[in-house]
Amino acid sequence: MTIEVHDGVIHVDGEPRVLVSADYPYYRDDPARWPDRLRALRDDLGIEVITCYIPWRHHQPEADTPPDFTGHTHASRNVAGFLDLCHRLGLKVVAKPGPFVHAELTYGGLPDWVCPEEDPAIEPVLDASGAPARWADGSGRGPGRPLPAPLAEPFATLTGEWLSAVGAKVLDAAAHPNGPVILTQIANEGVYTDGARPLTAYDYSPSALALHRERTGRSEPPRTGGEDAAALAGWGRFHAAYLAEVYRRWAQAVNGRVPVVVNLNPPTVEALDDWLARVCPPLWGGIAYGFTNWMGVVSADPDAWFRYVVAAKLAPGPNMEENWGFSQLYDRAYQDAATSFHQSLLALAAGATGFNVYTGVSTSGWAASLDAATPSPYPDCAPIAADGSVTEKAPAVAALAAFLARHGAEFLACVPVTGGSFGLYRPYAALAAWGQGDVVCGRSLRAFHDRMRAAGHDYRIVDLESGDLAGHPRLTIPGGPFLHRHVQRALAGHIAAGAVVEVHGAVPVLDEDLNPCTVLATALRPGPPPEPGPPRARVVAGEADVFLRTHPERDVAYLTVLVRDGNQGPVLIDLDGRELEVVAARGGAAVIRLEGGELDDALVKGVNRYLGSEVAAGVRLGGRAHTATAPADLYRVGGALRRIS
Incomplete structure (x- = not known):
């Protein structure tokens, strides 16, 4: 029996799965509640995989004592018991030992004793001006505390010891x-939640x-930014190598028997x-x-929509945290x-191989030393409330879980229907960053x-x-003065x-060494390239985005419809010359399975009370329709139709 990840898809004993998971921060809850909350995630939400951070700050608050993984110092530290409980309940787990976890914890879940202000021997991360990178966590410590440089001693040894202890004493x-x-x-x-920061911010x-x-x-x-182009591009490459080196060291320290994933x-x-x-995932080994x-709310914000889609398309992999529980902390x-x-379906449509409900359960009762800034419950509006009620x-979570449990492998086997590809050239990104x-x-x-x-x-x-260009018959690339010679030849x-x-x-017209190279210029065809033909699925009425995936061997397709906040009325889609109608709430969404060109299972969100939009959800194609008779969501899985008002 094996667990493997191929092209971003998790395979359990050789079978591909859409990774549908929900986070449960056990360390924020009374351990007496763990069994009930895990059963609620399993039975009420249909969740089979639990994710959980294992905060260093929580399990080893003092430097001179070993980590507590069994609860002998406090019951909420019994992560070994928590994992055993998950196993007995038939749940799988994605364990997240950090060492930095964020999770709204004080100092991002790092123990105070690794802070450079607490121990001058610990080197801080520095920015281009020489100032320390700081973590402001709302704990009333002014601008925040400096973060330790991950590659420097003695912090590198301390993180290695922490991760090795988790691996040997818990995960193995x-x-x-x-x-x-x-x-x-x-x-x-x-x-340190810094993947999107400027190149001048660290390290x-x-x-x-x-x-x-060593690398350059x-x-x-x-x-x-006033240096020569080679130095500026080299700093970008260094950042990719730096991230890869940190990941390599930390993954090696855990030394687990299951695959390792990161979340950017x-x-x-x-x-x-x-x-x-x-x-640069190809460097991560x-x-x-x-x-x-x-x-942000992608159904209302084009910038957020763009950022979300780029993150999903950069490389295949799961969405490891989708906000299902925070309205007070982020957006009402x-x-x-x-x-x-809407956002979970967008992730899957744009290329993600799974999604996570963060968090599945609202919790209460954590120690002030763990988090003194976040009000209880955490979060404020999860699918399972702090009292355990649904x-x-x-x-909505249960419908997504059921749909993907039934159709997920087939969905992953389907190929997105695209109108072109963008060729990413990281040296240009490194220069443009300056x-x-x-x-x-x-x-x-x-x-x-x-x-x-x-x-x-x-x-x-x-x-x-x-990358392999073979599957990208229509390619747009950024322009600039130089391009690697081997890339020009490939193009x-x-x-x-x-x-x-x-x-x-x-x-x-130059190669990477700025020597003349016109291989690409000579190969390019004269004149503007022909425009791509019309999409096979095209919105003809309404404000929405559509994504179509088709199976390479069978007459099966999946259509995802993402309705924008400003939409009014039904969304009409021209699907290969046939009219498909979706009735969904503003800011809602739908995913529809088509077999033999006809409607099969479908999920349609008809209610968005935040926007005051409640409609009788439905989908119609030709002479067949799935509809609600009153304002409600509509969920059809395995032929069974449910309407949730």
């Missing part, structure tokens, strides 16, 4: 198939600069190029890519399940994204330096094989 015995743990997640949203500490010299051969890093926070609009330069969503729109339902969000005006990458990607969205086309992203061969390649900007 709990690993599948004899235990519930199927994945281990390290780090959080970069290293200029002595330990990081030693790695920079340069004695000094760029700090202002999406890019910001302002630092898009910084994120594109830094996040088998560590799987995952991402999170904490960026999350009071209603429609917001999270909330209005529960049916404001080099003659080089674009992120801006090219945004322009491409907006053009494709306006035309109703889905798209893919491919890494020009390491020229791609064109010769019949592909359409469009350069957004100047056509490169």
Whole structure:
């Protein structure tokens, strides 16, 4: 019996699965509640996989005492018992030991005794000006406390000891198939929830600069953007190598018997190029890519929608945290399940291989030393309330879980119908991050994204330096002065094989060493490239986005319809010349399985009380329809139809 990850898809004993999970922060709850809450996640939400951080701060609050994993110092530290309970209840687990976890915990879940202000021997992360990178967690400590440099001693030894202890004393015995743990997640949203920060924000500490010299051969890093192009591009490559090195060390320290995954926070609009330069999954040596969503309400905000889609498309992998429970901390729109339902479906449609309900349960009763800033309950509006009762969000989670349990493997086997691909060239992203005006990458990607969205086309992203171009017959790449010689040759061969390649900007005429190289320029066909044909699924009435996936061997397709907040009335879609109608709430969404060109199972969100939108959800194609007779959600799974008002 095995657990493997292939192309971002988890395989359990050889079978591909959409990873549907829900987070339960056991350390924030009374252990007496654990069994009831886990049963509620399993029985009321249909969840089979639990995710949980294992906070270092909680299990080893003092430096001179070993970590407590069995609850001998406090019952809520009995993570070994929690995992055993999950196993006895038939639940799988994604364990997340950090060492930094965020999770609204004081100092991000790090113990106070690893703070450079507490121990001067611990080196801080530094920015380009030499100032420490700080974590402000709302604990009343002013601008926050400096974060420890992950590659420097003695912190590197301390993190190694922590992760090794978790691996040896907790995860090894709990690993599948004899235990519930199927994945281990390290780090959080970069290293310290910093994956989307500017390249100048970190890390200029002595330990990081030693790695920079080793990897680039340069004695000094760029700090202002006034350095030569090679130095600026090299700093971007260093960031990718830095992240990969931290992940490698931490994964090695855990030394678990299950695959390792990370979760990257999406890019910001302002630092898009910084994120594109830094996040390079091909360098991670088998560590799987995952991402999170904490960026805004995508059904209302085009910037948030763009950032979300880019995070989902950068590499295959699951959405490791989708906000299903926080309205007070983030946005009041999350009071209603429609917001999270919409975003979970967008993640899957855009390329994610799973989604997580963060968090599945509202909790209360944690120690002030763990978190003195967040009001109870945590979070405020989860599918399972703090008293254990089921909330209005529960049916939406249960419907998604049931739909993907029945159709998930088939959904993953279906191929997205796209109108083109964007070729990512990270050296341009690294230069653009420094404001080099003659080089674009992120801006090219945004322009491409907006053009494709306006035309109703889905798209893919491919890494020009390491990706396989064969599956990308229509490719747009960012322009600039240079392009690696091997990339130019690959693109020229791609064109010769019949592909359409469009350069957004100047056509490169130099190679990576700035020597003349016109391989691509010579291969490009004269004149503007032909426009892609109309999408197979196109919105003709209403405000919505659609994604179509088709099976390569059978007459099966999945259509995802994402209704924007401003929509009024039914959404009409031209699907291969046939009219398909979806009636959904504003900000709602639908996923529809089609077999033999006819309606099969479908989930349609008809209620969004936050926006005051309640309709009788339905979907119609030809002479067949699934509809509610009164304002309600409509869930059809395995032929069984449910209407939830």
